[in-house]
Amino acid sequence: MSRTIEAIMRHMTLPTNGVTNQRNGTEKLEKEVTVKKGWRYMWPEAQFVRTMAPFRSDVRVAYNGTEVDGKSVLDLMTLAPAEGSTVQIRAEGPDAAEAMHALEQLIQSRSGED
Numbered sequence: 001m002s003r004t005i006e007a008i009m010r011h012m013t014l015p016t017n018g019v020t021n022q023r024n025g026t027e028k029l030e031k032e033v034t035v036k037k038g039w040r041y042m043w044p045e046a047q048f049v050r051t052m053a054p055f056r057s058d059v060r061v062a063y064n065g066t067e068v069d070g071k072s073v074l075d076l077m078t079l080a081p082a083e084g085s086t087v088q089i090r091a092e093g094p095d096a097a098e099a100m101h102a103l104e105q106l107i108q109s110r111s112g113e114d
Contacts, residue, residue, distance in 0.1 A: 027057075027096035031089045031103070045076040051106050057093025 052059045052071050059070030061079065063086075068075035070089065081087050091099040 026092065026094050028090065028092040029096045029100045030091075031100065032086050033089065034084065034086055045073045048076065048106070049073050051102050052091075052099060055091070055093070055095050055099040055102070057091045057096040057099050059099060060090045060092075062088040062090070 049071055060067050061070045061076060062068075063079045063081040066079060068079060070076065070091075079087070089100075089103065091103075093099075
């Protein structure tokens with residue numbers, strides 16, 4: 001089972017790194033998270049996708065050389081990172097900052113759940 005989304009929603013390890021393209025105003029923001037305990041069902045992936053879907057920015061999640069669409073439940077489930085590993089999340093587009101803020105809100109709202 002995929003542990004990616006549980007990690008994203010619980011354990012941010014590094015602050016956001018970002019770059020803004022001055023010509024078109026798009027942003028590229030990245031975060032890294034450490035995978036902790038896994039979940040048994042795909043609900044966390046679906047919640048992550050529902051959170052990211054309203055944004056125009058491209059959201060990508062990467063692990064172990066594989067990068068997938070952060071707006072696809074099936075793509076996210078294919079990553080299946082090992083506990084203790086690091087995954088990278090990247091949002092690139094006109095509302096990347098808002099997408100990352102929504103991700104942070106999602107993580108904070110889930111931080112007390114087991």
